[in-house]
Amino acid sequence: MTNARTRLARRVQHHDRHIITRMMDIASGLPDVISLGRGDPDLDTPAHIVRAGQEALAAGATHYTHPMGMPELRQAIADDIARHGGARYAPGEIVVTPGGQQAMFIIALGLLDPGDEMLLACPGYNPYLQAAELTEAKLVEIRTSLDTNFTLTADMVRAHVTPRSKILVLINPANPTGSVIPPAELERICAVAVEHDLIVVSDEIYARLTYGDARVQPVAALPGMRERTITLSGVSKAYAMTGWRVGYFAGPADFMPALAEIHHALAISTSAVGQHAALAALTGPQECVEEIRRTFDERRRVLCDGLVAMGIPYAEPEGAFYVYAKVAETGVPATEFCERLLAEGRVMTFPGTIYGDYTDDFARISLTQSVPRIREALERMQGVVEAIRREHASA
Numbered sequence: 001m002t003n004a005r006t007r008l009a010r011r012v013q014h015h016d017r018h019i020i021t022r023m024m025d026i027a028s029g030l031p032d033v034i035s036l037g038r039g040d041p042d043l044d045t046p047a048h049i050v051r052a053g054q055e056a057l058a059a060g061a062t063h064y065t066h067p068m069g070m071p072e073l074r075q076a077i078a079d080d081i082a083r084h085g086g087a088r089y090a091p092g093e094i095v096v097t098p099g100g101q102q103a104m105f106i107i108a109l110g111l112l113d114p115g116d117e118m119l120l121a122c123p124g125y126n127p128y129l130q131a132a133e134l135t136e137a138k139l140v141e142i143r144t145s146l147d148t149n150f151t152l153t154a155d156m157v158r159a160h161v162t163p164r165s166k167i168l169v170l171i172n173p174a175n176p177t178g179s180v181i182p183p184a185e186l187e188r189i190c191a192v193a194v195e196h197d198l199i200v201v202s203d204e205i206y207a208r209l210t211y212g213d214a215r216v217q218p219v220a221a222l223p224g225m226r227e228r229t230i231t232l233s234g235v236s237k238a239y240a241m242t243g244w245r246v247g248y249f250a251g252p253a254d255f256m257p258a259l260a261e262i263h264h265a266l267a268i269s270t271s272a273v274g275q276h277a278a279l280a281a282l283t284g285p286q287e288c289v290e291e292i293r294r295t296f297d298e299r300r301r302v303l304c305d306g307l308v309a310m311g312i313p314y315a316e317p318e319g320a321f322y323v324y325a326k327v328a329e330t331g332v333p334a335t336e337f338c339e340r341l342l343a344e345g346r347v348m349t350f351p352g353t354i355y356g357d358y359t360d361d362f363a364r365i366s367l368t369q370s371v372p373r374i375r376e377a378l379e380r381m382q383g384v385v386e387a388i389r390r391e392h393a394s395a
């Protein structure tokens with residue numbers, strides 16, 4: 001038996017433990033760690049949604065469902081998309097998946113041949129990088145920067161298009177940067193997609209969570225876009241339902257049979273109880289979404305004020321629930337900063353390198369804990385920042 005390195009498929013390029021796993025291991029040996037790492041908020045799923053899940057279980061929702069998802073849930077998703085200014089979809093144009101996460105891989109498996117190019121703003125949500133890697137597609141990173149609050153522009157996209165370009169991924173609001181593409185710029189980006197016949201994967205999972213004047217224009221509703229757009233979303237973020245594992249993708253009817261079959265082969269169907277809870281989320285009272293949004297808005301202000309006080313620049317979070325902070329300003333690279341912040345301050349954050357950042361300057365700080373815990377995290381961070389600055393002053 002030879003070792004894994006010689007046995008793993010060539011397409012698997014990352015053989016080492018992921019830095020997230022390493023940090024989780026460090027954290028498990030420490031007391032009272034404040035986790036501002038994973039994008040999994042402390043918030044409970046609203047009670048009426050939990051109840052719907054419990055009732056569904058009691059009523060026997062313990063079987064596979066239709067492979068594409070329960071018809072009534074797909075109808076509710078179609079209505080929800082339309083209610084928020086998106087395109088009109090028929091239930092047959094929607095596939096319910098175990099989280100939006102799986103949808104990324106279904107889309108990549110279904111649409112990318114080896115060598116096809118997938119364009120993604122960089123830094124960007126890392127599973128898209130893995131989806132390109134595992135399908136042997138070429139990931140084309142479009143570098144965005146703090147100077148422009150990490151906003152993707154049509155000119156940037158155009159500069160990266162080649163004859164092999166096939167998919168343009170738009171994550172709006174963006175993870176890890178929290179930036180939102182202004183609607184007028186999004187229209188220009190879509191015009192580039194039409195001009196170069198690109199398929200757009202529009203990840204709108206954070207679309208309900210925007211702050212200030214920012215708002216998300218659903219891509220598929222723009223002229224000429226419905227036929228070339230696959231919209232990806234889910235209930236995890238807007239309804240505090242990360243553990244229920246329900247997401248979906250919606251796209252033109254002619255793409256769906258093939259993509260649905262890939263999903264069928266991977267998962268058979270999404271969990272029935274999760275789908276019943278998602279149905280309750282989308283068809284029940286919607287005030288909970290605004291409450292969740294307001295909660296993140298308040299946390300975002302507290303965290304940003306704390307960063308200002310420490311002299312750490314950051315991208316203004318216009319959406320999602322992350323603050324992308326230029327922690328290298330303290331004097332050490334972000335990966336070192338995050339490891340020290342965890343080991344010495346017992347605060348977990350993730351370095352931007354995880355998200356394919358081309359610098360080692362940034363950390364993603366998730367707004368996944370209460371305001372008192374965020375204040376406590378800021379105090380601990382202050383201690384670590386001061387220690388780093390003292391070391392640099394005396395060096």
Ligand SMILES: Cc1ncc(COP(=O)(O)O)c(C=O)c1O
Nearest residue numbers: 039099100101125175234236247
């Ligand atoms: C941009 C983005 N898209 C999709 C997902 C997938 O979420 P889920 O699989 O819980 O639907 C996430 C999760 O963090 C995300 O950040």
